[in-house]
Structure formats: structure tokens, C-alpha cells
Amino acid sequence: MTETFDIVIVGAGITGCAIARQLARYDLSICVVEAANDIALGASKANGGLVHAGYDPAPGTVKAQVNARGCELYGTWAQELGFLFCRTGSMVLGFNDEDGAQLEQLRCNGLANGVPELSIVGPDRIHELEPRASADATCALWCPSTGFVDPFEVAIAALENAVANGVTFMRSAPVEAIEVAPGAGDGSGDGTARFTLVTPTGDVRCRYLINAAGNGAANISHMAGAEEFQMVWRQGNIVVLDKEPRALMPLYPVPTPVSKGVIVTGTVHGNTVITATAAVRDPGDTQTYAGDVNALLTGARKLVPDLDTRRVVSAFAGGRPVIQGTNDFFIGQSAVVPGLFQAAGIQSPGVASAPAIAERMEQVMRDAGVVLRERDDWNPIRRAPDDFDRAPLARKEELIESDPAWGQIVCRCETVPEAEIVAAIRRQPGAVSVEGVKRRCRAGMGRCQSGFCQSRVVAILTRELGCNPSEVLLEDAGSWLVEGPLKGVR
Amino acid sequence: MSTNVTETLQFNCTTCPSECLLTVEVERSADGAVVEVRSVTGNSCPRGDTFAHQELTCPMRVLTTTVAVSGGDEALLPVRTAEAIPLALHAQTMDLIRGLVVKAPIRMGDVVLENLLDTNINLIASMDIDPA
């Protein structure tokens, strides 16, 4: 059976999830179609989590318009959606007069883009703001509105909230073809579905189609017969270091024309992230490279000389979805296929911009004549799951009393009890893989990288999903972890 | 007429943690069979000499593995051969016990299989397993 929706959003990355959450307040049936088996498995996964303030994009670009606004919206989004957000402020460190001139340029950019409270500071203030910043820094752009989030948590929280408000999530449904029925596609017609999306999990039909497919956006646009463009896989390696007593303030070098350079930042969980290299590589290449990792560690030590770069917890890579020929986002209704809305080329600063991209998409649709009628039962609040490690002692005690599984610690590095893992699997949309569990509750994310807890997480997934251990996946299809039993079988 | 060859081998004695490096002169027939262990040097005690002779004729090893458990608080019971058995029998033993299931409770030392492959050596439990 083919289900029909008012809107189908292709892509459950941070962009698609934010748009779903934004539109869920209206009286529309919405489906998010995702090629992978979970949320945020593309560019949103391999991301440093920085909520850049918005002084970087060239004034007048779409990026410039959504970045500062997105950064501003994060405060409300974090509160409503119950995800962790630290607005620590940041500094771009300059080491000489030439850098100083560039910082001034950035400050002017920022002012034009609406970034609040930017100022150039000297060595004393640098040291006061971040004592671990390099003593060689002579000047810095101090930007109080910068912050950081856990990008998967944002995407998951947004989609959980959308689903709680009636949005359908279809996973493991890569779009193989899009059939477009002729017509104006402005919603003014008889209300029949204009688009049919063919996927191996089933077909879906809709009146409006939103392309938030990240690195797959060019392909979706092509399949719909809309704008032709090419994606460039601007690959970045990222390194995560072990926890520090205090999370570092984001420290940036002076940017280069293609990237913000190697940035060092704390994370919401107290780790340190070094992000990211930028090199054009083959599409889909998520390999880490020795040269990139070394460049990250070297770059980071330049900003934070006392950084213990031996304490690497994880290194990974992803591709920024860049549209060839432009460095800008493409957000708007297709000029070729009305009814198709594009949110393409959402590379950096995609995470920072996500709430504003969603806001802008809503406006674009409204302008295109899509009827957006507010529902009276919309609930903007998503209750965060209990995070045992962060819970105060009294709450811990209460949780254990409610269910002994809260006292059964499975992941020792991040102090994650069994009950938290079970909750991660049972939430909607829930985790279906070992990595999905990790992204939701951090089991396996710590310094031992699941060496102690992986087999236990596999056992819990086996029980909760009602499958055999050999069917449990690390991540997406094909990523089997173990074969069947060795003993007691013939 | 075939002639015997003498070769010199070096390997470590594994009888004790000293792990003496033994140098062994061995005479083999043309088909490779050991005719005579001519000399053993490098050992710091007589056990090294015994070990070298055994190693060249029929290397013996303790086999350790697991067998499936039913009704226990662990899925597997670690087991061992009570004494070393010929290394050549290890693969066959693994095949023999793959389908075996023992019932909990089990105590360390309990015999899991008697007289393994007619070696006169038992397969025994390495650990206690309590009922689930």
C-alpha cells in the first residue's frame, strides 16, 4: 500500500529533522524518509557540534542570513527540545598583525550579519576568557554567542518531538525514483498527490516534497526533474579527545577561503573535539587519513599548547554537502518543479543554522501558497530522557528505586545503566543498532570505545528487538558484529 | 640408499617461566621422522632436556576451550584437559565437544568427558557454574 502525505521530507539529518519539527505544528500530514536506518547518519554524524555565531559567511549570502539567526534560536530550541547546549562564546586567535587585520574584517562581517557583541581583545582578556589558549596569541575576535551541541542529540530531539506531534518516520528507505504528476504543484489544485517516491521499503506519495538529502540532494533534485547540480564531497577528519575537568571554549584560527581551519572546542559532555580538515575526496569517502589526523593534532596544539593529544578517544570523517560552483546554501522552491522545496548544499554552518533553515523553509512554503494552519494540540516540548550520569544523587536514587535496571551500569566509562539503554531503544524513533544506542545515551562512547560494554549492548538489543545476536548491527545494513553460537550446536 | 640428515633447531622450553632457549641437534631420516635427538643445550635444568625430547617426538599440550552450559548463570563452561594431550589431537577434540551441552551446577574439577579420545585423560571443568 502506498501511503499519502501532505509533505515528504527526504533526509533525516539535522536539516530534515529541524524542518520536520518546525512544520509539525501545522495541520499537515508529514513523513520523513531516510535512506539509512537511523537519524543523522550522514554529514550530521561527522560533525564537531559547533554552533558558529555567524561572522564567517559573506554578507548577503543565504548562509549569512540563517547562521546568526540559527545560533540565536538555539537557546529556545535547547529548552523546548531538552538537548544540551552550551553557549560559551568563542575566540578566533590571531598571532600577528596580519591576523589582526583579518580579525577586524571578520568583525565587520559579523556586524553586517547581525552577530551580537563582537569585539577584538588582547592577550590579557584572551587568557582570562580561556586560560589554556596559546600565550602566543596577540589578539582575538571574542564572540560571546558561539556555543556547542551534540549534533546527533539535536537531530534526534527534533525528530522525536516531530514524531510525538504525528510526523511519520520511514527508515531504511533510500529513494530510488521520483514520479512527478503534471500540474501546478502549488497546492491550489484538487489536493491530489503530485510526487510519488519509490523506495525499497514502500512507496510514498505527497503534495509537497522537501529535499533535505544532504550529500544526496543533487540526486533527489535530478530524480524529480528539478535543478541539476553537482555535489562536491569536501571531506573533513575530526578527532575527539578524552574528557577534561572543564570543557574548552571554542578556539578558532584565522579562517582560510574554504574552511574555518582547525578548531578546538569543548563538547557538551566535557570532551575536546578537534575539527576539521577540508579536502575534496571521492563521494562517500569516510576514511580517516594519517595526514589529516596529524594536521588536526598539530593545529590544535597551536591553539592550545597544553592539549594532551595522546588521549584520542575517537577519530572519524564525513563529507560536507557542498554544491559545486557555490559555497552557499540553496533554500527555496524549485524554479523547475513547483511543489519541490530545496534545502540543499547545507554544509558548514549547517548545524548552527538548522533552526533558522527550518524557519526559513516554513516562510518559503508559506510564500509559495502552502496553507499552514496551526494545530491546537501541538506540543513544542520534548522531555529529555533521564541521563543517569548527569542526574543528581537524589534523582539517581529515585531512578534505581523505580527500576533496578537503573542501578545496573553497562557502560562504565560514561556511567550508562541498562535502563537508559532500554529507553534509547524504546523511544520513538528508537535506536536499532549499537551505534544508535551510543548516539542516544553514550553507551560505548567513552575512552574504552565499547571494549567492555559492546557485548552487553548487543545482548540488550537482541532482547529488545527480538532478534538473534547475529542480526544485531553496529550501524547500518551489512554491519553485522557477530556470527551465531560457537558451542552447543552441531 | 637414503641418508639421514642432522639439523639444529632452536625453541624455547615452556616448562617454567624461565623459558630457556634450547638448541637441539636432531637426526632425521629422509622422510623427516626423528631418528635421534643428539644433543640439547641451553637448558638450565633437566626438565629442558625432557621437554626437547618430547617436543620432537610427540608434542604435548594442555587443551583449553569451552563447552555449552544449560541452566547455568553463564552460557559457557571453561574446560581443560586434566593433563597435556598430544597436540595432534586438539582439532579432533574441538570437533568432539562442539555440540556438547553440560548441565549446571558444575564444580571446578568435575569431569566433563572421560578418557578423551582414548588418551586416558579427562576433560575437566575449569570453574564453578551456578544454576541460573
Add this chain to the structure above:
Amino acid sequence: MEEFKSSAIDCGVVEAVQTQAFDVVVIGGGPAGMAAALAAHKAGARVAIVEREQHLGGILRQCIHPGFGLSHFKQELTGPEYAQRFIDQVRATDITLFLDCMVIGIDSGEPTEDAAVHTVTLMSPASMLRLTGRAVILAMGCRERTRSEIKIPGSRPAGVFTAGLAQRYINIENLKPGSRAVILGSGDIGLIMARRCTLEGISVEGVYELMPYANGLRRNVKNCLDDFGIPLHLSTTVTRVIGHDRVEAVEVSRVDEHLAPIAGTERIVPCDTLLLSVGLIPENELSVAAGVELDPRTRGAVVDQSLQTGVSGIFACGNVLHVHDLADNVTTESERAGAAAAAWALDGGAGVGATGPGCQLTVSPAGIAGYALLGRITAVALTKLNFRVRRPVDAARVRILAGDEELFAGKVRPFKPSVMESFPLPAKVIQRALDLGVSEIVLSVDPVEEA
């Protein structure tokens, strides 16, 4: 209106967390914890063991291979047998066991005199608990170094396991982690897993070792690789993991004398599993949170002759202190820690090492010694020092130096990194250092030219 963050809600009304008092609280129920607890109990202390698993025994439960007990029990046992003997001994005492319990913090209260009582907070499936003790023994063991720590480039598919995790799947969970494995690292765990995989029908394509020598014990190279014809490739490492969803192959490369991969020597080895046996790291997060100072070389606590850390009343032993190669050595060391902790708890430390205010020496490694344990000497007594060399040498000697003066020189002999060495430091050497007025002595292992 719902609350935004349930985790931030403090419910206020909570019954007081239950507290139980002991003399010595041992954290960890593996070989170190059990030996320490038994020794403390024997010395008359009321002892508790906190263990996060449902069974005592620690990692020995999955080390089903033989090679244990040769020095302690004078017979060769398997890991589970070695553990079971201690479990039986512990069960025969009134040592209180807190199984399935994880310690979340150690509070040392006010350091008033030496009467401070430590409070250990732990979680159990039943409730939170607090245990108090004048002495706490850290015996949490170690963890395995991960792929990320050694920075193997490439993709991140399923099928890359630390050797210990694969060992758990095979020996405890009854699951097969793959069919065709490559093992990186020739430490004992890597070697033992090569044999274990082979016996269980997982073909081992080879063991690869970055260094120009095998890192494990000779017996393990012989019994685990040679017996099965598994090749050992020295001075070779994995330079890339290949495969999107599951490991499909690894790229291996030869390395030069600086351990850097040599371009042009890359070779693709098809496999579905990569096992990493690339080192162990003491798990000291709890210790650090309790204020214990670590030695950056061992990544374990800096301890004195009674194995007491820098925090009075907190002792450390076993792999949480420094990585051992033989469980028997863990037992011996832990028995010392247990006895010292009991003495501290019962006599207020009077009996511990006859600490004199005049004796404060630090011990540092030099030459090819990678570390020196103990870090601190506080008593003039025959003292056991442990060390490990960083590379194998055929001829070297241990020297004890104080400033420019050589206080002691050992006999020339070979040393191997795979062996944790033990060296008895005579009391008169310590006295001599004190007479010289130095604050530090150096344990140096220096290669000598062979005649």
C-alpha cells in the same frame, strides 16, 4: 507545563543513603582485589569487596588458557582455575561482597591527622550504598588501548575489536566475532587469541607487530603461533581499515626504524575481522577523581613501599597500578597492599613501613627502563622495585644512581620488554642515598657492550 530536563530535577526528599562501615574497602574483585582482600582479612581487618560484575574473578574468567599459577601455586592452571581458587578462599571468609555494584566515587573527607575515613559510594541494582573504611584498595585493573588511540586510518566498519572484547564474545558469550581475522599486536593477549580463534574455526591470516620483536612471552609465540603455523610479521603494522559496513580487508605496511610506515610496502590482506592487542592502560579515572597522583609512565598511581598512594589510606595494586604480565605477580603485589592497608586501618599506619620523617626519596627511571615502581621511598628497608625495559637487549645491567654516584650495579644479563622485572633494593643503598642528602634516586638500565 512540563519540565524541560528531567535529569536536572532534584526531588529533594530522598531517604538517607545506607552506609556500612569496614576497615578496608577493596574496589575490584579480580585477582588483585581478591588477594588484597584476603591478606587484609588475614591481618584481622573487616573487609568489603566491590565488584561490578555478578561474579568475582575479573578478566580471568575469560582467560581460559593455561599459564597461571606456576609461581604462586607451583602448578600450571587456567585463568578460571586460578580465579576459582581465590573465589573459594574469599567465600570461606566473612569478607562482605558487593557484586553487580559499581563505585561512582571515593570521598576522602577532611584529611585530619591520619584518621581520615574514606567513603566509597556505589550503585547497585537495589540501591545506592556508601561504604566507609579507613583504608581503600584500588584494584580496578586495566582496559585495552583502542584503535583510536593508535590512530589506525581508514573506514570505521564493524569487525574491529579489541582482543579482549573478541575473547569475551568467544569465551563468555558463545558468539563468533568473524570468520577470517587479522591480529595486530603480538602481546600475550594477541597471541593467545590467535590460538583461540584458530581452535574455534576462525582463520587467522597473520599476527602483525609494529616492533621488530614479539611483545609476548616466548611460550605464547611458540604455543599459540608456531603450533598452528600462524605467521608473525614483525616491523609491520595495519595502515588502513577497508570496508564500509563490515571489515573487508586491512592494508598492512612495513615500518622503518622510526616505526613510520614505508611507502610502497602496502599489502592488502582480505579479512572480516581485525583484532587489536596493542597495549593495556590502567583504569584510573576513579583514582584521579579521588585525588590520587598518577605516574605518566605507568599511568598508575605513584606509590610508596606499602603501595600507598599520595592520598593517605588509599592503596593500589595489580594492573590498576602498572600492567603485569603474570597474574601470579599481581597476587604477590596485592597481598602486600592488603596487609599494608589492614595495618593502616587497624594501627593508624604505625606499622606501615616504619615511615620516618627523615626518609623521603623519589625513584625515577633512566636508560632503557620505561618506568620504575615504587615512585616514593619512605622507609629504610629492603625494597622491591619493579621496572620494564623499553626494548630488548642481550646485555645490560641495573644501576642505582644518586646524583653522580653509583650506589649499586647489578650483573649483566638480557632484558625483554615483555617481562616485568623485579629488583630488590637493599636497605643500605637507601641509607647511603639519604647520607648523600639526595632527594631522588635513579634506577637505570644500561646496555653494555659485549666483550
